Amino acid sequence: MAVVFEKTKMLTDVNFHYCPGCTHGIAHRLIAEALEELGCEGKAIGIAPVGCAVFAYKYFNCDMQQVAHGRAPAAATGVKRVCPDKVVFVYQGDGDLASIGTAEIIHAAARGENITVIFINNAIYGMTGGQMAPTTLIGQKTTTSPHGRDASVSGNPIKVCELLSTLDGPSYIARCALSDPANVMKAKKAITKGLKNQIEGKGFSLIELLSTCPTNMGITPIAALDYVKNEMTKIFPLGVYKDIDAAQK
Amino acid sequence: MEEKIIIAGFGGQGVLSLGQFLAYAAIADGKEVTWLPSYGPEMRGGTSNCSVVISDEKVASPIISNPDCLIALNKPSLYKFESRVKPGGTIIVNSSLISDKVSRDDVKVIYLNSLELAQEAGHPKTANIVVLGAYIKHSGLFSLDLVAETIKEKFAEKPKVIPANLKALELGYNAI
Amino acid sequence: MKQLMKGNEAIAEAAIRGGCRAFFGYPITPQNEIPEYCSKRMPEVGGVFIQAESEVSAINMVYGAAGAGARAMTSSSSPGISLKQEGISYICGSELPCLIVNIVRAGPGLGGIQPAQSDYFQAVKGGGHGDYHMLVYGPESVQEAVDIAYDAFDKAEKYRAPVMILGDGMLGQIMEAVEIPPMKDPATFPKKDWVTDGTGIGSNRRIINSLYIEPDALETVNHRLFARYKEMAENETAFECYKTDDAEIVLVAYGTVARICKSAVNMLRANGIKAGLFRPITLYPYPYEVLAKIAAQDSVKSFLAVELSMGQMVEDVRLGVNGKKPVEFFGRTGGAVMSPEDIVKVVMQKEGR
Structure with a gap:
């Protein structure tokens, strides 16, 4: 029988603990496949955050460090x-990267630190039970913005790609969505x-992935995907925000 | 033998480096030494001081309550430390900046116009080395040759300034 | 050959000679000479220097580098060390070796920049969250600080725990003659099989982690940590007894204050008072047993803990003495430093002279 699909070797056989309909699993697989395709077996070190992906160290089949909330870029x-010839990837959520860890991400980017950051933006705190995130949309209800996020009280969503692309350090900044196969x-x-x-x-690159959290949004997985595609992309437009290769062409 | 010296003056008068030269000389002479600076914002333009303890044995406290010798390079320093000098101790007064006389009569006082001698040596910035010369003559702790060698060594990367400093050392030494 | 060096610079050089190849820090007085020295020296020895965006980031850079196998250090002064506490707790939880230098200044808050010993509790009782300790040293001289920094990584790696040098502004700023030992050869360092250097895959992959969601698993880890601390206490406890053999009054002090006390002891003896000094060199593990032995000595009438604080180490002195003899306290705070004469006066008053 012809093999049409195989699980990447860069993921372990441990079952994900993620909720049904959550896109963390997709993000993990994409990173692992990319690592394998680039020949990073036995050459990669991953940094797991605090948040839903805190157990990422169980899933990626490479050396992993689990670190304090927001401090992954540091x-x-x-x-x-100290391992400049190894491939170092950082996996962070929105609370981790865009709230408690803003100093760390901005300065790692400003230094042009030669690492790859995967930024999961699902506009909510998942692990702690659905509180407001720095990227929660205006009007979006969470357990700490029960009447919907009000800018006059809680400020506005932080647009990480836009912010970081103003710096000279990064080589590549892009925002994508895990909303549909394309x-x-x-x-x-x-x-x-x-x-x-x-x-x-x-040097530094960051890929923001607009993601879902159906459990804490209180909607079905399909509705959550639609929310990403129809609502989140209005505030967080998809695209490449910085690419030093394109700039050179 | 244990000699406790407080050196004080304005930041920029070479207070700390004067103390360091004493410390370098002490090591070259096989003695034990501690050099403890005052630190903080007062280093910029305000008063600055350092405590140097030279001893035959390991130095216990680097903190000096009552110095054997006070080297006062400016007026506020003289006022601040004059009363703390041990009876029978010495105060070296930089008379080019301090017109007042020491009021105590239980200490030896040396008035030294360091600036005039420094200018004679070729550069006003060597005034602290003039004082160094006077101090070693007074204390008899180190030979002129040993301190001259230390100066040559420490200024090795700036050979241009060596002659004026050696001259300043000698002028200070011979001034008392 | 002995050379005149400032405490801060000598500590930095000794750490490098001891194998340190990664320094991460953030400016704060009075320890700035350490990062400044490392910024110049690290490139010369093929090491890494980064001025981080904050103390928080600096300690997490240490976490990453130590986890990846490097001998890594950071230094700071009190307010900055407070910021590092989160990272220190994680480092202890993840069982990572490193060197942390605290050149203590007066607090609380922004406090002042002059010498103090008011971070003692934070250093030895656990400044961050959770059950952990570090190997904490309180050196009295530049030479002692150099010797400790030189071997710090060997000890840290042996116990898989941070080593902290608890100095103060005086130790950082003082210049003394020191013998700097030769550069250690990294080839002689014991292999570390737990480092995330990127070569792990499958059953060989390594994980640096302090998360144990199952209580039983975390309890096991905490017992493992404390078994190491016990071993640490057996092997590393260090102290100095200065003229305590026939002492009637025993001063207890650590760090630079102990030197001031030595002068006081000699002045008191010249006045006919049999004084001595007990000086803990390791502050964790604390030499309780030796202190208990001194307390049991017939000659000893009382103890006086002398500190640059409102009274912190004195609590450990009381634990060691355990009620056998009275323990009193004399401290200066806010950056003020006592002179030997001040201590003599306190003792003379106590003795009713």
Whole structure:
């Protein structure tokens, strides 16, 4: 029988703990496949965040560090500087990267730290039970914005790609969505480019993945995908925000 | 033998480096030494001081309550530390900046116009080395040759400044 | 050959000679000479220097680098060390070796920049969350600090725990003659099979982690940590007894304050008072047993803990003495430093002279 699909070797056989309909699993697979395709077996070190992906160290089949909330880019800096020939990827959620860890991500980007950051933006705190995130949309209800996020009280969503692309350090900044097969394929390409940039020594890259959290949004997985596609992309437009290769052409 | 010296003056007068030269000389002479600076915002333009303890044995406290010798390079320093000098101790007064006389009569006082001698040596910035010369003559702790060698060594990367500093050392040494 | 070096610079050089090849820090007085020195020196030895965006980031860079196998260090002063506490707790939980230098300044809050010992509790009782300790040293001289920094990574790796040097502004700023030992050869360092250097895959992959969601698993880890601390206490406890053999009054002090006390002891003896000094060199593990032995000595009438704080180490002195003899306290705080004469006066008053 012809083999048409195989699970990537860069994932372990441990079952994901993620909720049904959550896109973390897709994101994990895309990263793992890209790592394998780029020949990173036995050469990769991943940094797991605090948040739903806290157990990422169980799933990626490579050396992993689990670190403090928001500090992944700093820890990754430490790893990369002492293992410059290895591929270091960072996996962070929106609370981790865009709230408690804003200083770390901005300065890692500003230094042009030669790492690849995968930023999962699902506009909500998942692990702690659905609180407001820095990327929660205006009007979106969460357990700490029960009447919907009000900008006059809680400020506005932070647009990480837009923010970081103003810096000179990054080589590649892109926002994708895990909302449908076509966008998932685009996300894979972006992740691959980010990792390739690192291997080629081009410096910092960040790929934001608009993601779902049906459990905490209180909607079905399909409705959550639609929310990403129809609502989140209005505030967080998809696209490439910085690409030093394109700029050189 | 244990000699406790407080050196004080304005930041920029070479207070700390004067203390360091004493410390370098002490090591070259096989003695034990501690050099403890005041630190913080007062280093910029305000008063600055350092405590140097030179001893035959390991130095216990680097903190000096009552110095054997006070080197006062400016007026506020003289006022601040004058009363703390041990009876029978010495105060070296930089008379080019301090017109006042020491009021105590239980200490030896040396008035030294360091700036005038420094200018004679070729550069006003060597005033602290003039004082160094005077101090080693007074204390008899180190030979002129040993300190001259230390100066040559420490200024090895700036050979241009060595002659004026050696001259300043000698002028200070011979001034008392 | 002995050379005149500032405490901060000597500590940095000794750490490098001891194998440190990664420094991460953030400016704060009075320890700035350490990062400044490392910024110049690390490139010369093929090491890494980064001025981080904050103390929080610096300690997490240490986490990453230590986890990846490097001998990594950070240094700071009190307010900055407070910021590092989260990272220190994670480092201890993840069982990572590293060197942390605290050149203590007066607090609380922004406090002042002058010498203090008011971070003692934070250093030895656990400044961050959870059950953990570090190997904490309180060196009295630049030479002692150099010797400790030189071997710090060997000890840290042996116990898979951070080593902390608890200095103060005086130790950082003082210049003394020191013998700097030769560069250690990294080829002689013991292999670490737990590092995430990127070569792991499948059953060989390594994980640096402090998360144990099952209570039983976490309890096992905490017992493992404390078994190591016990071993640490057996092997590493260090102290100095200065003229305590026939002492009637025993001063207890650590770090630079202990030197001031030594001068005081000699002045007191010149005045006919049999004084001595007990000086803990390791602050964790604390030399309780030796202190208990001194307390049991017939000659000893009382203890006086002398600190640059409102009274922190004195609590450990009381634990060691365990009620056998009275324990009193004399401290200066806010950055003020006592002189030997101040201590003599306190003792003389106590003795009714």
